[in-house]
Amino acid sequence: MPTPTATWIDGVRAEALPLPDRALAFGDGLFETLLLYHGDPLFTELHMQRLQRGLQVLVFPDCLATASEQLQVAAGAVRKLGWPWAALRLTISRGPGPRGYAPPVATKPRVIISASELSDDCQQMAAAATLSLATVRWPTQPALAGLKHLNRLEQVLAAAECRAAGTDEAVMLDQSGQVVSVVAGNLFLLHEERLQTPVLRDCGIAGTRRRLVIEQWATALGLPVQESTLSLQDLESADEVFYCNSLKGLRPVASFGQRHWSSHTVCQALFEQYQRGLP
């Protein structure tokens, strides 16, 4: 059975995108994936802050207030639909435009929102994940690193590899072979009571939950966190590994290839911090 889904374009229920559209043509836009609990979007401010940074870098006209309003409209509709947990994808496209790469002089961005019911109880920590290694690597692009823009082919290809490998997630490296992330989440390694997470200077997405771990949850537990250049050896020698994203919160890692982890103590403790922020 397909997942129940509802879509809005510029605040109106829609089933099709008017053409032309630059997000379709060039990936010219940004997105956010928000977790909704009974129609309430969680950690909205962090999502909007990342979106705002992206709008600035891509030189979009300011449409953050409009996007926020339309998010509330869609969230209200999800509330009425009675979905306990939902994933809401908020996409901002640069909108229509004439042929060619150059953005139109008078840009009218479009807000495309799609909400899907989730079957999981997102208040519970997911079972520990198995990881494989994706052969496709992140591109080197410091100008766009950290942003959640619409150019996501590497993650698409890595997700296909992950499925073929039969694991829950796949580790993605940068062009020099350093560890960056999993396909849909930021990685954290525990080494001697210290957390480390890959620095996102040249690639990767700066996740909202990554930010919460660094700025709030680890601090609450008295755990130091460092953004570092991390190798596969660092990953394999870690005492504990977990990843985070907006839908799962934090998820412990059970294995990466032949390496297995049975302790998920720190992830569990951080998940309890996360749970406190849930409604």
Added chain:
Amino acid sequence: MPTPTATWIDGVRAEALPLPDRALAFGDGLFETLLLYHGDPLFTELHMQRLQRGLQVLVFPDCLATASEQLQVAAGAVRKLGWPWAALRLTISRGPGPRGYAPPVATKPRVIISASELSDDCQQMAAAATLSLATVRWPTQPALAGLKHLNRLEQVLAAAECRAAGTDEAVMLDQSGQVVSVVAGNLFLLHEERLQTPVLRDCGIAGTRRRLVIEQWATALGLPVQESTLSLQDLESADEVFYCNSLKGLRPVASFGQRHWSSHTVCQALFEQYQRGLP
């Protein structure tokens, strides 16, 4: 007045794209821009060869025959519309799919074709172009280099810079500062009766007209061509510079910053080779 345009999805005239669509969500797809003369697509085989390579790399089901058929349908319609010259954009999206990066197990690619009338007489060589330098650089991604996929944010940003600079085109560099291309075209430099063009190992698009210059037109003139790593100094010290793309064929370069070129002899001779291939 907006350019007359017509759009087809899966062979049927359309004005909107059914949602969800993975080209919109992730830039999960490929495209080609073909030049049509009275409804006849030019150099179709080269476009289809690049498309086929892209379909393989992105692990799409083989849909080349379908795309070719739909190209013919659209081209036939353009013929009836009576447009002397037209640009036809053929986009292949991975099509619909559930939430998340992983491609659907049963992928049904979509063929989206959009044709626009061109006001230029494409049988004539365009006036020599002025070039500026874009600050945004190509991402390093050998796995996708050469392909015309839908992740094109860098060219969008470079095109915006180019407009702000007031030039016809902008030079784009790779992450190490070597010359790769202009925003919408491949560059060629003449040094002492030899042509050089940037090697596209880590980034850039392997243009159909670039291939024709290398494999046919330069040979016809007895000019050696080399794919090389090329610096800004190599560009500035060139005896002659031109770029090529599917709509302009070859276009001479008049200036890059303070450097001016008045001789376009080789570009002119190559353009005559190109003209012979036109109907």
